[in-house]
Amino acid sequence: MSVIQLAGIERVFHLGDSVVHALAGLDVSIDSGEYVAIMGPSGSGKSTLLNLLGLLDRPDAGSYHLEGRDVTTLSPDEQAEVRSHRIGFVFQSFHLVPRLTAAENVALPMMLAGIPAAERAKRVEQALKDFGLDQRADHRPDQLSGGQRQRVAIARATIMQPAVLLADEPTGNLDRATGDDVIHLLEALNQRGMTLIMVTHDQKIGGRARRQLMMEDGGLKFDSARQAPAGN
Amino acid sequence: MRKADVLRFARDAATGYPLRTFLSVLAMAIGVAAVVVLTALGDGARRYVVEQFSALGSNLVIVLPGRSATGGFSPANALTTTPRDLTADDAFAITRLPSVRRAAPLAAGNSEVSANGRLREVVVAGTTSSYTAIRSFKMAAGSFLPDGDWNRGQPVAVIGSKIKEEIFGANPAVGELIRLGDRRLRIVGVLKSVGQGLGMNTDEVVFVPVAVAHSLFNTHTLFRILIEARSRDEIEAVKRETTALLKARHGGEEDTTVITQDAVLATFDKLLRALTAAVAGIAAISLAVAGILVMNVMLVAVTQRTGEIGLLKALGARGATIRDAFMAEAAMLSLVGALTGYGLGLFGAFVLRQMYPVFPAYPPDWAVAAALGTALTTGLLFGIMPARRAARLDPVQALMKH
Numbered sequence: 109m110s111v112i113q114l115a116g117i118e119r120v121f122h123l124g125d126s127v128v129h130a131l132a133g134l135d136v137s138i139d140s141g142e143y144v145a146i147m148g149p150s151g152s153g154k155s156t157l158l159n160l161l162g163l164l165d166r167p168d169a170g171s172y173h174l175e176g177r178d179v180t181t182l183s184p185d186e187q188a189e190v191r192s193h194r195i196g197f198v199f200q201s202f203h204l205v206p207r208l209t210a211a212e213n214v215a216l217p218m219m220l221a222g223i224p225a226a227e228r229a230k231r232v233e234q235a236l237k238d239f240g241l242d243q244r245a246d247h248r249p250d251q252l253s254g255g256q257r258q259r260v261a262i263a264r265a266t267i268m269q270p271a272v273l274l275a276d277e278p279t280g281n282l283d284r285a286t287g288d289d290v291i292h293l294l295e296a297l298n299q300r301g302m303t304l305i306m307v308t309h310d311q312k313i314g315g316r317a318r319r320q321l322m323m324e325d326g327g328l329k330f331d332s333a334r335q336a337p338a339g340n
Numbered sequence: 341m342r343k344a345d346v347l348r349f350a351r352d353a354a355t356g357y358p359l360r361t362f363l364s365v366l367a368m369a370i371g372v373a374a375v376v377v378l379t380a381l382g383d384g385a386r387r388y389v390v391e392q393f394s395a396l397g398s399n400l401v402i403v404l405p406g407r408s409a410t411g412g413f414s415p416a417n418a419l420t421t422t423p424r425d426l427t428a429d430d431a432f433a434i435t436r437l438p439s440v441r442r443a444a445p446l447a448a449g450n451s452e453v454s455a456n457g458r459l460r461e462v463v464v465a466g467t468t469s470s471y472t473a474i475r476s477f478k479m480a481a482g483s484f485l486p487d488g489d490w491n492r493g494q495p496v497a498v499i500g501s502k503i504k505e506e507i508f509g510a511n512p513a514v515g516e517l518i519r520l521g522d523r524r525l526r527i528v529g530v531l532k533s534v535g536q537g538l539g540m541n542t543d544e545v546v547f548v549p550v551a552v553a554h555s556l557f558n559t560h561t562l563f564r565i566l567i568e569a570r571s572r573d574e575i576e577a578v579k580r581e582t583t584a585l586l587k588a589r590h591g592g593e594e595d596t597t598v599i600t601q602d603a604v605l606a607t608f609d610k611l612l613r614a615l616t617a618a619v620a621g622i623a624a625i626s627l628a629v630a631g632i633l634v635m636n637v638m639l640v641a642v643t644q645r646t647g648e649i650g651l652l653k654a655l656g657a658r659g660a661t662i663r664d665a666f667m668a669e670a671a672m673l674s675l676v677g678a679l680t681g682y683g684l685g686l687f688g689a690f691v692l693r694q695m696y697p698v699f700p701a702y703p704p705d706w707a708v709a710a711a712l713g714t715a716l717t718t719g720l721l722f723g724i725m726p727a728r729r730a731a732r733l734d735p736v737q738a739l740m741k742h
Contacts, residue, residue: 192656
């Protein structure tokens with residue numbers, strides 16, 4: 109069953125006099141548990157698409173069904189609720205809160221969702237252990253390496269057990285070896301059933317995904333699920 | 341988000357930027373401290389005056405020669421002309437009134453006292469034995485003026501402690517003779533030091549029987565008549581009866597002014613309360629400035645933490661949650677500032693009291709409540725705008741700014 113269903117999505121930006129169609133007539137359906145890479149040149153609309161999927165942005169036209177529910181018509185507070193429970197974000201620049209420790213950063217989504225402190229502590233401990241960060245729980249972001257920071261960010265993105273994990277260039281600020289570790293981590297999460305959608309301009313990383321979406325000028329140029337790759 | 345978590349988050353955010361937090365707390369603290377110290381000063385002045393008046397004696401009614409049109413207490417009373425003088429007989433008649441416990445005439449003038457080979461300018465007060473009871477004076481040695489016929493003064497005197505000090509030093513003064521003008525008087529008592537009392541320092545006064553003072557100054561008028569009512573409730577009766585009596589004695593002319601200590605006190609009290617309130621108002625401006633500074637600081641915080649706000653939204657924070665967190669932070673800055681300022685203000689008042697022990701510089705309760713209340717209100721009020729701005733940030737834009 110499809111976890112994400114986009115139909116006729118339009119997103120228009122007005123920059124001064126000019127009108128930019130960041131997304132135009134986009135129809136995409138993503139099934140639960142899929143591993144999707146969104147690729148394309150800068151300005152092709154891939155970040156806009158990711159923001160839209162994460163309910164950080166609203167389409168000007170079209171409909172977006174998340175787990176069968178039309179989320180474009182929800183109120184801002186209802187959207188926040190959906191972001192809190194159903195969507196996890198991983199960013200290129202990690203976006204950890206600098207004054208909070210690794211454990212506190214991981215606990216942040218649970219704190220925002222109003223989960224009691226005792227429950228939070230239990231889940232954070234488990235998550236840090238799972239991500240090999242149990243020795244770093246009390247470290248602040250500036251005391252962590254890039255790879256550790258991104259692992260903290262992934263632990264934070266998944267702590268609420270979301271249906272969809274959205275990753276925006278998750279290896280963009282990391283060297284090759286550390287980046288590979290992060291990719292393996294994300295793939296392991298995907299193998300356990302989490303839908304993974306990753307924006308990347310790195311062909312090698314994008315190629316690892318089971319499905320590639322190539323964006324160009326706000327539209328979908330290529331979808332590996334529809335056009336079977338050559339040789340198949 | 342739970343309330344405890346909002347508070348903890350706000351606290352961590354505030355302590356995460358120590359300089360910014362310190363400066364806004366300092367501004368708020370100075371504002372509150374200013375209110376506390378200045379009102380302590382104003383209210384201290386009020387209390388000081390009230391205490392000085394109370395030192396005059398209790399249930400006191402004062403008769404002044406001359407009529408003031410308004411009947412209130414004003415410097416103009418001293419300037420009005422006197423058609424008929426107040427006399428010792430007037431004072432004696434007043435002692436017979438039913439509501440009067442005791443009354444004492446007071447004639448005043450300047451003269452020179454010489455004794456022991458020393459000469460000094462002094463204030464001479466002519467009165468009677470009842471004066472000491474009305475003013476509740478205490479004797480350091482001997483006794484006050486003796487009872488007796490008001491019109492036949494014995495050649496005796498009671499001196500203030502400072503005069504005794506200056507003329508006789510450590511030697512006993514009672515029984516010694518002094519020369520006052522052209523009179524030779526025997527000292528029968530020395531007053532205990534009472535300090536300043538309404539401009540007239542009792543320590544530097546020589547008290548003599550009223551008849552002696554009159555013949556010394558060659559007059560028969562009185563400066564004041566001091567009356568003590570039988571009770572607080574009878575002060576008004578004393579005032580009424582005295583006015584009627586003097587009017588009858590002065591040929592139907594109301595040419596005296598009867599004031600009660602309460603009325604004088606109330607006037608001063610009102611005046612100094614208004615002064616304190618005005619000073620508090622001026623100090624409150626610094627509170628408003630502090631409030632604006634807190635707003636400024638919070639606006640900077642919103643700009644500084646744009647990325648964080650975007651992240652919180654991405655992690656599922658509602659606008660209201662972010663608004664609450666920023667409001668809580670502004671409230672904390674104000675609260676800590678206000679409490680620090682309160683402490684500083686109390687310390688300032690304490691230092692004032694140490695420097696001027698006679699001055700009861702305690703901040704009044706209303707001023708403390710008003711200062712703390714205003715600080716918190718301005719902090720919260722000025723926190724609303726930045727908090728709302730934070731809550732309204734577009735998460736996509738906010739995240740890009742990181």
